[in-house]
Amino acid sequence: MIRVVVIDDEALVRTGFTHILDAADDIEVVAAVSGAQGATCVAELRPDIVLLDIRMPDTDGLTVLERIRRLPDPPVVAMLTTFDTDEYVATALRRGAAGYLLKDTDPERLPLLIAELADGATVLSATVTRTVVSGYLDHVEGGSGEPAATRLVDRITDRERAVLLLLAEGLANSEIGDRLHLSTGTVKGHVSAILGKLEVGTRVQAALLAERAGLLRPVRDGDGGER
Incomplete structure (x- = not known):
């Protein structure tokens, strides 16, 4: 429930x-x-x-x-x-x-x-629209824009990058686990590590940072589509 x-x-x-x-x-x-x-x-x-x-x-x-x-x-x-x-x-x-x-x-x-x-x-x-939410990167420690986002993304492992790419599509933990053949608990652990390394507090911030870094994955919208 x-x-x-x-x-x-x-x-x-x-x-x-x-x-x-x-x-x-x-x-x-x-x-x-x-x-x-x-x-x-x-x-x-x-x-x-x-x-x-x-x-x-x-x-x-x-x-x-x-x-x-x-x-x-x-x-x-x-x-x-x-x-x-x-x-x-x-x-x-x-x-x-x-x-x-x-x-x-x-x-x-x-x-x-x-x-x-x-x-x-x-x-x-x-x-x-991205113009509504993109301003959050200006508050990321180390600067703003693509260079800062790229530096942060470079901290994560290959497995964490794979999780981040799916997270950036808006997928839930269970969906990420199905795609990568991982348990939900393992996915949660990777997500926690990603948030720490990217110096963000939420998944939506991590997803937007990944987009700014050039990973170019859409975010799921409230009507079930993609942008």
Whole structure:
């Protein structure tokens, strides 16, 4: 069972997401709360996935994200936004968000996207543009742009590079394991090593860095396609 917390200041949004996700057999929304309650709720309930509104009037979504990311073994956080050009998205990815979804995501797709997030997949809205997220590399230690990305990618082993290429396609741990004939646990170990060597905090940052370094693999979008 995938345990989810929805954090949004709009009651209608909370109710809608809860109704859609609770209808899935393997997903349980354990709480749906406003931004002010968000970090405390997550600390108490320890969900697997958090859907977090990026803009809330009572509490800044980026602040809530930072508090959640400071928790021991923090859950996967996907940001919710109304606009695919939201200028806060790049900041959220730099601060540890695993991806983001538009609030008008197809309801039939939403449970599948939650399952993919739980399995380690990179999930972005279908309309996300590289200009929204590419700015995160400016904050990578050692510089920005292709030279810095290449230097970081050169640190990893051949096996880790193979994992990174599949990670950059947005594949989940189980899918990477199937492709490379590895156990899911082994894939998780490689991913952890990759994140450390690339000096990034999340898979989506590693995937985008790999693209910037010239590995040129598409990232899966929120509608199941590729970019």
